[in-house]
Amino acid sequence: MASWGRRSSGMVHHIKALSKVELRGKAGAMKGGWWRYPVQPGVASALVPRSWPCVNTMASLFLVQRFKSSLPQKQVEDDDGDQDLDFPGGKVAYTSEMKFISGSYDKRIPCYRVLGDDGELIKDGSDFEKVNKELAVKMYSDMVCLQIMDTFMYEAQRQGRISFYMTSFGEEAATISSAAALTKDDIILPQYREPGALLWRGFTLQEFVNQCFGNKDDGGKGRQMPVHYGSSKHNFVTVSSPIATQLPQAAGMAYSLKMDKKDACVVAFIGDGGTSEGDFHAGLNFAAVMEAPVIFVCRNNGWAISTPTSDQFRSDGVVVKGQAYGIPSIRVDGTDALAVYRAIRAARSMAINEQRPVLVESLAYRVGHHSTSDDSTKYRSLNEIEHWKTDRDPVNKFRKWVELNGWWSERDEADLRSSIKKQLLKAIQVAEGTEKPPLTELFTDVYDLPPSNLVEQEKLLRQTVNKYPHDFPSDVSLH
């Protein structure tokens, strides 16, 4: 009886011990330190807890049996018995626990901001590079200028004076602050909603308007549809309509800068929708592999025409995609001019000093329609638009901060707005009255030097126009 009792308690003891072993085993497996495979290969191996030699007989009932199976190609054992997989691409620790990485973290990546909605600094005495009066006033003035230009040019399209336009409402800070954080040697590859950056760099209102009207003073010689600005003088690569093509191109340009060892980087803009393109993958992947100094700025404005981000991707926005490529990333409040400025400054420093790509996701709602060909009230609520337009306007927010610093007054505001309006009206008037590009520009720049067939065609065309002038529009200048 006693012996039975002893045995049974012994049994209980063993069972308890085994259950502890099981639990510990799990923990051990995660750490990789508790279980070890027996040394003999090919033998039906059993997972044996190291520190329980007496358990062998009992354990056979409970142990996980591993049948004869192929061992991994190479097992590297560390001093403490840890085994790592030595695989192309680097060492990787093993685990006995099958665990899938979740598709998302518990908490979404937080959004960096500096200013509250009331224009006050969230953290007083922040340690960031102070934006001085001169810089702040220029940033603010350009944001106002962009807003007014957008308003007028949108109207102009509605009146039939230009064929097409795209506004940047809600994203003024995202683009202007980004440009303010760069130097003039940094090359910008836009998507199409970044005229703010070009404005910052000195493109004049007249130049913007000339491009939209496609007249002979347009730097683009009337080749491109409105808002497809480009200026090599300002290091702003001509806008190209197909989405995301500029991303691998940015990696290529950055690689060239790297080869030239320039103290400059490339900044490529893309929207939330553009991250679905194959070129997004290629651009980011390549930039990482080539260690190219490029900043990818994703203007996540919530909408790709009528496609909301919930239909665009199922990841936590765009910021988490950077890690998949080995690229440091940050999410920033795109309506906060100071936050964008600081983030881009830091990104630039990282990109150039460490010669690597950086991803910045800027969150700033697209207040306007996608373009003049779109009526966004058809797919989103007026309340939503109104909320972002009035309560979350980046221009208002920044003005509050600038005013709080005593750098701006209502008088300045009135003066600025009336001045811009006057300039803009004048620019539109002048642009409309300017001649369209001459006939020659139909044939130039196809190649570096005009080929013989085009020279001939131009000659023939001129002859025909001269012979039958009434068959041709009167604004085709032959000069």
Add this chain to the structure above:
Amino acid sequence: MLAIARQRMLGQSFKKILPAVSVLRSYSSAAKQITVREALNSALDEEMSADPKVFLMGEEVGEYQGAYKITKGLLEKYGPERVLDTPITEAGFTGIGVGAAYYGLKPVVEFMTFNFSMQAIDHIINSAAKSNYMSAGQISVPIVFRGPNGAAAGVGAQHSQCYAAWYASCPGLKVLSPYNSEDARGLLKAAIRDPDPVVFLENELLYGESFPVSDEVLDSSFCLPIGKAKIEREGKDVTITAFSKMAAEMLEKDGIYAEVINLRSIRPLDRSTINASVRKTNRLITVEEGFPQHGVGAEICASVVEESFSYLDAPVERIAGADVPMPYAANLERMAVPQVEDIVRAAKRACYRSVPLAATA
């Protein structure tokens, strides 16, 4: 195609590749023989040496020495900064090449075959070809896209298409297609030096073929003009255009002296040489490997009809590949690509010899 033709000419079987020596005897003078592969390799080497802005990109171009060994030795000589092995993304590395060209470098982008260039065609056409025009001359794109084009042997539909007609229809691009080693050297050098984007269509079957080259061709400054065709063989009875060389030898026997024009440049097309030749011979046959509809031959035909109609004594005939995706089986593949006999029959028809005009002849 030429390799096949030459084998025919000397009565060899389809599969055997001829030693170069027997061919040499039918040519005069030339001291040295180099393969097309060597010609391309030496052209790349010399241009990279002369201009530090030139660099190569593509799959397997570096460590592997090139999928077809065209870039052999260049990684070793110029280092990984100038010979880049790219990941498998045609769209990606073409975009990168275009971006580098925007900046001012001179990339030479290799496609393993031009069939894969379709995955990058937006960058080639919408970015490379159109940027100079769209930017009003502010962005020039001095890039070269090169690689094997057209049918090889037994590689099936997705590895055998000819892209000459596709790229040549696009303004802003220049499209070249060399035949022999002299063409390969001269045209590749011209392409790399050219400030415009160039599509350089090589031929896999010709890489191993040797051709005699003069000392002038071997000189590092040698360059061929873009947009000029070459009259490979002068004749008087019928003009044959090709970006290959065919049949002339055979036709001599039957008393037909064909004038064979090696186009070399598909865009710009050397219309004046073609038309001058047709005005002399009064008959035209266009030969190409690619699909017949909207092909290179269609453009040549239209050009001749527009400019030299009254000189034509017979309808223009186009010899092209079969209007089917390329089959794999050797017998079917042979039926899908123009053979010398097809061209000979066409030439005879054009000269009113008694060969019936069969629809599928």
